[in-house]
Every structure is written in structure tokens, then in C-alpha cells.
Amino acid sequence: MASTPSIPSHTKAWVYSQYGKIEEILKFDSNVPTPHPKNDQVLIKVVAAALNPVDIKRALGHFKDIDSPLPTVPGYDVAGVVISVGEEVKKFKVGDEVYGDINEITLHNPKTIGTLAEYVVAEEKVLAHKPSNLSFVEAASLPLAIITAYQGLEKVEFSSSKSLLILGGAGGVGSLVIQLAKHVFGASRIAATASTPKLEILRKLGADFPIDYTKENFEELTEKFDVVYDAVGQSDRALKAIKEGGKVVTILPPGTPPAIPFLLTSDGIVLETLQPYLESGKVKPILDPKSPFPFSQTLEAFSYLNTNRAIGKIVIHPIP
The missing domain is CATH 3.90.180.10 (Medium-chain alcohol dehydrogenases, catalytic domain)
Known part of the structure; x- marks a missing residue:
């Protein structure tokens, strides 16, 4: 060389x-x-x-x-x-x-x-x-955050018409999970947790249902979800927020079974796959x-x- x-x-x-x-x-x-x-x-x-x-x-x-x-x-x-x-x-x-x-x-x-x-x-x-x-x-x-967001959704076989709750929706990974779920995977409904000052950000990112975790416990809501994406390390609570047959994916191992712990594999192909969404401005x-x-x-x-x-x-x- x-x-x-x-x-x-x-x-x-x-x-x-x-x-x-x-x-x-x-x-x-x-x-x-x-x-x-x-x-x-x-x-x-x-x-x-x-x-x-x-x-x-x-x-x-x-x-x-x-x-x-x-x-x-x-x-x-x-x-x-x-x-x-x-x-x-x-x-x-x-x-x-x-x-x-x-x-x-x-x-x-x-x-x-x-x-x-x-x-x-x-x-x-x-x-x-x-x-x-x-x-x-x-x-x-x-890179690390968007690949984690994408591969985590793939890991639980997320697909269009499914509902999703993201714990930590304003963070590095969570802010991208909201956008990918909406624009790439076609989620039917997206809920996400954040503190009071960040709720407007969740709406701007595309969350239908921002939840203020300082005021309510997401696991006590009557609404349950097909998938919970745990970006904060609360898989034990997340398991109480899924529908029958629903799945929890957590990026903070070890996670509470049957939540699925997950770490990314860095991959340029994922970035290439998402390039059209980034270049069109759908995912920011x-x-x-x-x-x-x-x-x-x-x-x-x-x-x-x-x-x-x-x-x-x-x-x-x-x-x-």
C-alpha cells in the first residue's frame, strides 16, 4: 500500500x-x-x-x-x-x-x-x-444509533400496521426509532416516553401519543402495544405494556426475559439501505x-x- x-x-x-x-x-x-x-x-x-x-x-x-x-x-x-x-x-x-x-x-x-x-x-x-x-x-x-434503531426493529420482526411504544423517545436511539418506525416500517401507531419539556419533540418526530413519564406510568395505560422498544433499561416494566403475543426489545442487556436483549452489528449496508430516507429528509x-x-x-x-x-x-x- x-x-x-x-x-x-x-x-x-x-x-x-x-x-x-x-x-x-x-x-x-x-x-x-x-x-x-x-x-x-x-x-x-x-x-x-x-x-x-x-x-x-x-x-x-x-x-x-x-x-x-x-x-x-x-x-x-x-x-x-x-x-x-x-x-x-x-x-x-x-x-x-x-x-x-x-x-x-x-x-x-x-x-x-x-x-x-x-x-x-x-x-x-x-x-x-x-x-x-x-x-x-x-x-x-x-451510525451507531440508526443501525441500533433499525436492527432492533428488524429483530422483533416489526412491520406495517403494528403499534409501537418507545421508551426514551427523545434520546439518540429513540429519536431514530420513532422516525424509522413511521417512515421505513409503516407503524400504525407510535407512542413514546420523555420528560415534560421533550414531549413536543416527540410529536415533531412523528409520535402519535407522547407520554410524560414524570406524570404517568406507561405500563398502567389501558392501551397495550405490539412492540415496546426499550432504550432506557426498563424491560421489566415494558413487558407489562405489550399485547398478548407482543414483544419487547431492549438495548440495555441483560433485560428481563422474555424481553429480547440486543446489540447492533455495525454494517455499511444498513446505512446504504436508509440513504434514500435520509436524502429525502424523511428521516433526520x-x-x-x-x-x-x-x-x-x-x-x-x-x-x-x-x-x-x-x-x-x-x-x-x-x-x-
């Missing part, structure tokens, strides 16, 4: 070398070796990266038995420009604008150099071309009003993510 002279040997990144609270252990490092793409990988100049709750859990050591070795540059979601390509790469060329979740399997041996760096490598199969109508910031917000990225945070304020961005008050996604841009 020919190397391009303009690629620096070292790159700026955010790194932690021990497990703990991410805003306490994460340090800026201007001297991280730039990764080299393998045959099936591309090297990306990162333009924007999104934060995810998994970054926080990984830093705490929640899955250290299957994690890659420290030190770690966190970050799963990327949007950027292809700088060099491995010999087997067919889909992308230098200069292409791409996006994706760089870790195919979320918890098992994720990359040591994640997306909170100037340069990152990723396999061709986890990437897609950035939709032309989206900014890098908008594109970076999508939802960014927290505070986004984007500059690279220098990554610690503040993680502190904010930790409050659980964000609407949609928190994105870091520009990098550096």
Missing part, C-alpha cells in the same frame, strides 16, 4: 490509560501514532465524531474482559474523508466522504484508536458514503442543541452526556 506523504506519522487524540470515569481519566495526547489501514480498511481524516453511552461504560471497565488493551482512544461514530485505501477496498477511493460506526462488534475487542482522533482506520464493510444533503456533524451523529439526524462541541471540549461533552439530559446526539467537531 503506497503511503501518502501528507499523512503525519503521529496524530492528536483523546486517550485513557486506565479504567474509571471517562471525564477524569481522558487526556489530550498530541503524539498518538497514526494507524495504518490493512488490506480491507480505509484511513479516514476525521471531520466529526459522536459520543455514545457505550464509550462511558467501556471506560468504566464494564467489559474489560473482552475489551482491547489499554491505552484507548474512545469513539465509535465517524464522519470524514478517505485519505488512503487498502489494496482490497472496492467501494471507496481517496477523497470520498464517508461515515460509519468503526467497530463491527460493539463490545468485543473494539479498536484501540477510536474516532476521537484526527485519523482513524475502519473496515470497508462498516462504512457508507455520506448522504449528500447531510453535514459531517449530522452524518457523524447517525437529531442533534442536541449544544452540539457540536469543539475537540478541546470533549471532556465537557462527556460530562453532559453523563447527565442523561441530552436530546438526540452529542457530536465533536471540528477535529482537531
